[in-house]
Amino acid sequence: MKCEALIDYFNGTLNDKDRAAFEKHLAECTDCREELEELRLLTADLPFAAEPAEPNDGMKERVLSAVFAEEPVTAVEKTAPAPAPRKPARQWLQPLLAASLLLSAGANVYLLAQKEETDQQVAREEPAxxxxxxxxxxxxxxxxxxxxxxxxxxxxxxxxxxxxxxxxxxxxxxxxxxxxxxxxxxxxxxxxxxxxxxxxxxxxxxxxxxxxxxxxxxxxxxxxxxxxxxxxxxxxxx
The missing domain is CATH 2.60.40.200 (Superoxide dismutase, copper/zinc binding domain)
Structure with missing residues (x-):
């Protein structure tokens, strides 16, 4: 199994046999494991890519009132530990991964369309x-x-x-x-x-x-x- 199967594995488009073969390869290939982790980190940031919206005055007042109405934290309460910093994805890899995701999705749409056309052609054929x-x-x-x-x-x-x-x-x-x-x-x-x-x-x-x-x-x-x-x-x- 070649490393180019990484994108299809991440997208979940491999069949059972190819997925099992790639996971076996993944256990032995450090480069693929690192790229898979970076791909997950890259896509995890997508929900935060939108520009922040400024809340109106009414919303600010309601939120602040609710915050100050809560009971103060006592000395025995422990503050939640700060999340560990995530390993930043290599900057040069991000555009390549984005392009690979787009190509993989386009290929899947093309293959599905081809399969549907073949199925329709077979349905039109009459038995001899x-x-x-x-x-x-x-x-x-x-x-x-x-x-x-x-x-x-x-x-x-x-x-x-x-x-x-x-x-x-x-x-x-x-x-x-x-x-x-x-x-x-x-x-x-x-x-x-x-x-x-x-x-x-x-x-x-x-x-x-x-x-x-x-x-x-x-x-x-x-x-x-x-x-x-x-x-x-x-x-x-x-």
Whole structure:
């Protein structure tokens, strides 16, 4: 625990774990104990920082009358001992402590505002729901299988495709996923490679302005194809 935690410890803004760690540090650090004492002395003077107000004549008369009406102190009564002089805080430390207090308070307000904004954002988020899933079958001459799941979340639709037992691509080859609408238009919905066992996966946020009829996976010569050039390996109707 570093000594800069002193201000937060004095303000009481540390959590239980950090407070306990700092108190352990405080027992071993003379400088921190002295600065903490000076900080307490500095803030103890705050109530006396206001300018003295002169009481009006009526108040003076009432106070003085009450004082002189009291019984005189007898010889056997002991006067209260004078309070011990307080150790004055180092003058150079006072502006630094005041600035640290201000920064600590500002940081706490900022963190609270950030937490409130995050909580509100989480509350606005909707849980993801499964809108449907299909099994993709291998076309003639190819092996493998895949499952495509359509997920609704926060007003958006996504497709998640998981494939296995595919042929492992060689060289620059890559698998690409395509969404096909009723007009035959094709949109690339992701590119993936497989591991040594022929397994691969990809996710894609689906455009919402088309009525998608089919999903297909092709083995492309490169990963940059904008339209399918290779053979269709897997396909299914949506």
């Amino acid at each position: 729901t499964l809108a449907g899933s299909v099994q993709l079958a291998a076309t003639e001459g190819f092996n493998g299988q895949a499952q495509a799941s359509m997920v609704q979340e926060n007003g958006h639709s996504s497709v998640i495709l998981q494939a296995n037992q595919l042929q492992v691509p060689t060289g620059t080859e890559a698998y690409q996923v395509w969404l096909i609408n009723e007009a035959g238009d094709k949109v690339r919905a992701g590119t993936f490679n497989t591991d040594e066992s022929g397994r691969g996966a990809v996710s894609y946020t689906m455009p919402s302005d088309d009525n998608w009829q089919m999903i297909a996976v092709t083995l492309e010569p490169t990963a940059t194809s904008e339209q399918p050039l290779g053979d269709i390996v897997l396909a299914a109707e949506l």
